Amino acid sequence: MKQRLLFLGPPGAGKGTQAQQLAASKGLLHLSTGDLLRAEVQAGSELGKEAEAVMARGELVSDALVLAIVRSRLAQQAASGGGGWLLDGFPRNPAQAEALGQLLEELGQQIELVVLMELDDGLLIQRLLGRGRADDNEAVIRHRLEVYREQTAPLISFYRNKGLLQSVEAAGTVEEIAERIGSLLD
Numbered sequence: 001m002k003q004r005l006l007f008l009g010p011p012g013a014g015k016g017t018q019a020q021q022l023a024a025s026k027g028l029l030h031l032s033t034g035d036l037l038r039a040e041v042q043a044g045s046e047l048g049k050e051a052e053a054v055m056a057r058g059e060l061v062s063d064a065l066v067l068a069i070v071r072s073r074l075a076q077q078a079a080s081g082g083g084g085w086l087l088d089g090f091p092r093n094p095a096q097a098e099a100l101g102q103l104l105e106e107l108g109q110q111i112e113l114v115v116l117m118e119l120d121d122g123l124l125i126q127r128l129l130g131r132g133r134a135d136d137n138e139a140v141i142r143h144r145l146e147v148y149r150e151q152t153a154p155l156i157s158f159y160r161n162k163g164l165l166q167s168v169e170a171a172g173t174v175e176e177i178a179e180r181i182g183s184l185l186d
């Protein structure tokens, strides 16, 4: 089974929802940069203070901050014997993707599958408005979608060209989507 995975897709596609379930059922390390940043905000750390306003505007937190978080978690896991991981919401731009490539080379690891979750803007907006997190109001959601198109969407061809990308239709029930993703792992 493929066990070094990356979830890509627009905000609200359900990356977090699917990643959490899959990681729990397969015993993978679930690394959500969004969750980790929100935990820092909640803890009131220096890092959290820096991230809070940026996240509220729907923009991307600095690469250096996010990379430091990911590097320490992946290195820690590799040092304790390795195992599978699922990166959710990272990388989010080409610079992060390059940095991830370098980090994995240092660790002697490789991405085995990139899952692209695809969904129409109308449904994305509906889902996020329904969730109602601090950064889930309509103006900020629209800005996050623009940021996705400009900065994150270029990763689709980046990973497709490496032969790693598989797309999944992200409309339907959580169970249906989980089944579609599960069928890509063997």
Ligand code: B4P
Binding pocket: 009, 010, 011, 012, 013, 014, 015, 016, 017, 018, 033, 034, 035, 037, 054, 055, 056, 058, 059, 060, 061, 062, 066, 088, 089, 090, 091, 092, 096, 127, 128, 130, 131, 144, 170, 171, 172, 173, 174, 177
């Ligand atoms: P994230 O935390 O990554 O969140 P997201 O993209 O908005 O949502 P996701 O796609 O995970 O959707 P979810 O499953 O929750 O990013 C938030 C912010 O953090 C970014 O804007 C940025 O500022 C910062 N950040 C994160 N990573 C970064 C990085 N690498 N670099 C820089 N900045 C970074 O689902 C959404 C909703 O839909 C939920 O309410 C869920 O219950 C619902 N839902 C899910 N599946 C459904 C289904 N099948 N049917 C109906 N509803 C469904």
